Amino acid sequence: MFYREAGDYKKSYAEDSQTFPLKLDRYAYYALLLVAFLVVPFVINDYWAAAVLIPFLIWSIAALGLNILTGYCGQVSLGTGGFMAVGAYASYKLMTSFPELNILIIVLLSGVITAGVGVIFGLPSLRIKGFYLAVATLAAQFFLIWLFNKVPWFYNYSASGQITSPKREMFGFEVTGPSASAEAKYLFILVLVVGLAWVARNLTRGRIGRSWMAIRDMDIAAEIIGVNPLKTKLVAFAVSSFYIGIAGALFFSVYLGAVEVGEAFGILKSFLVLFMIIIGGLGSILGSFIGAAFLVIMPVMLKNIMVGYFGWPIDLAAQTELVIIGFLIMLTLILEPHGVAQLWRFIKQKLRLWPFPH
């Protein structure tokens, strides 16, 4: 009844094409930002930060990245884990080689380096499409993991083969290292997430986003309009890898602190991010967040219910969790291939007309 355009007049094309055309949506978004910045840091504790909030934010960045490549540009990638590893190792090498460098710059530079690597592995995309491209990116995944395992230079010749994140500060607050507080880590990542989501939205709403979607939907027609397919795909690979590299750098330096490459960035992580964007919604910024929230929060919730409430043994709970997630992925693919974001759009459409459906 209150959720509709009536009375919310648009006076310019800019107003008409804004991200949240409805007032209510706009206010809800501002309220969410206020809560995230001003309320959550005061109530956050180590459990919530480590189990839910920080992984959710980091995986959101990765999902945004993959969604740009797969959801918007239509290039399927199974190399997400590998590219996250590039981001992680780039940040490690940068942190240890340039101890004076600010952590924010290190994280952004890691993204830039990953973007470069992404472009190289994106080159085959001019010739191969769909399933075959997925296999080519799978090769990237295995090659990169192998590389970081085999070349000791990447882990500074440490005996264990692990990389460990040194202590770094931002405005005098530690954000990496074992003694960093939950609030500092959370806020540091939150700023990056908000900035990156904003940039993703800007890129996908304009000329560049339309050229990505044109390549995704009908590459021949895109070409006769003037879209250069190779350049467009490589830009998508670069932007996507930039996001994924940042996610990898944060996952290693802020979240885990110490990383063994095969375990932290294996093929399962590639699938995890792919599932996130499938469940959340391909070609949707909101979908990336929904998908990440879903696959981060649901296992925690299921575990709490099954172990904490029903008192099941942990291994049984872990197996059941996999079954439930697998089932949900199948269900989404069959019932709503455009993911939860599409469901949300549908609900909004209904809400606009409520309570009179005609």
Next chain:
Amino acid sequence: MNDMNPDSYVTPDGRTIGGKVLEMRNITLRFGGVVAIKNITFDIREGEIRAIIGPNGAGKSSMLNVINGFYHPQEGEIYFHGEKRKPMKPYQIAKQGIARTFQNIALFKGMSTLDNIMTGRFNHMKTNFFLQMLWKGPAEKEEAENREIVEKVIDFLEIQAIRKTPVGALPYGLQKRVELGRALAAQPRLLLLDEPMAGMNVEEKEDMSRFILDVNDEFGTTIALIEHDMGVVMDISDRVVVMDYGKKIGDGTPDEVRNNQAVIDAYLGVDHG
């Protein structure tokens, strides 16, 4: 009319047709041993509606594909605005001002009508990656300017009501119209239409014919079209090229073509008895 020497001519309805926009000279296109186009020469002039007709498999679509760079002919030369054209990729040819529609609708199914037509403005939008990232400022301004041009196209084609509808959900006739809109948004110097009326009912055909004539009339756009409906072709086009088995068998005004014996033979068959 077969005499190509005069620089301009006046149509029966009083429009003055200018010089050559595109000239195809002795084009031959082969796929392995199959010769799709055999030594064809014709031109398209400023402001005219030029039709390419012929039975199935005559090489009409191949000819359009040669014009916009999907195929590269083995022999022959293409002159665009008097200049010899080097072999180019389709997106480079698009930048020169040639737009087209497809026989089977090639819209961007996941995008709205508005976004589809906005994509047609791609070549006219210049803000770089970093300005796009920031959006506020030049990128937003450019978007609004181009939106205004797109809105004019939307008004022209009378598709205001479906502006924000995903094109996949539209009926066939409207999809064809949106595709025309996408090509028009590019403000092309030469517009190629590959069977714009295929699969339409009489009413939709009339609408589409009207749009084609209006585009030509209001914007002065040069149009080359392939069409199977002879009634439509003879009514709207200024000059017609007739192809059969990759060869040109006729070229001239609709009346000349209609009375051309080779054309009649190709369409009705030759009496072997």
